[in-house]
Ligand SMILES: Nc1nc2c(c(=O)[nH]1)N[C@H]1C(S)=C(S)[C@@H](COP(=O)(O)O)O[C@H]1N2
């Protein structure tokens with residue numbers, strides 16, 4: 001069962017799914033965690049805002065492993081949402097009319113996070129826009145109201161709190177939220193594409209000591225956020 005040999009290179013399994021990310025986003029939370037709304041822009045003919053249209057897409061349930069670039073893996077996450085390919089083909093193409101030369105998409109979160117992915121990678125059938133986890137509404141900790149789940153790519157490509165997607169002909173015009181060396185245009189787990197300039201085995205060693213302090217930072221920030229948002233009600 002929990003056979004470490006079957007984990008991707010450099011990964012180890014953990015028991016809980018932590019709230020995680022770049023520490024500069026630990027204390028930033030979505031303003032509208034309950035309302036799904038995606039601004040679609042970039043190299044498109046019409047900039048559009050998609051909301052309830054998503055509910056018309058086929059709902060897909062998926063069990064998949066989640067791999068953070070810092071080397072932790074949480075197995076068997078139970079997500080539910082919509083295939084990115086359906087979203088793109090049924091809503092984006094018809095309504096926004098992207099340039100046929102579009103190659104990548106840049107995601108923006110309500111917390112200010114920013115990350116780009118190749119369109120080709122996004123069209124894989126296991127890439128979902130997710131609004132449910134374990135049969136419940138997606139919690140703020142894991143990306144409410146809507147997040148990307150792309151199991152073949154490191155966690156940092158799985159944008160949370162999505163509010164905007166820009167489809168672009170070239171990714172040169174976008175700056176990732178992280179340092180350049182921490183971003184890889186594809187970030188495939190299978191090939192240990194953890195980042196740019198440095199090999200995966202070196203980044204493993206740099207990142208591993210950051211796991212525990214990052215987990216604690218994100219956990220404390222969430223506790224504080226939940227306490228203050230409750231006292232406001
Ligand atoms: N909006 C947003 N999305 C994000 C991040 C973030 O800080 N903000 N962190 C990324 C990283 S590095 C990881 S590992 C996963 C963590 O997802 P989780 O909090 O559900 O475990 O979210 C990714 N997507």
Ligand SMILES: [Mo]
Nearest residue numbers: 068069155156
């Ligand atoms: Mo991550």
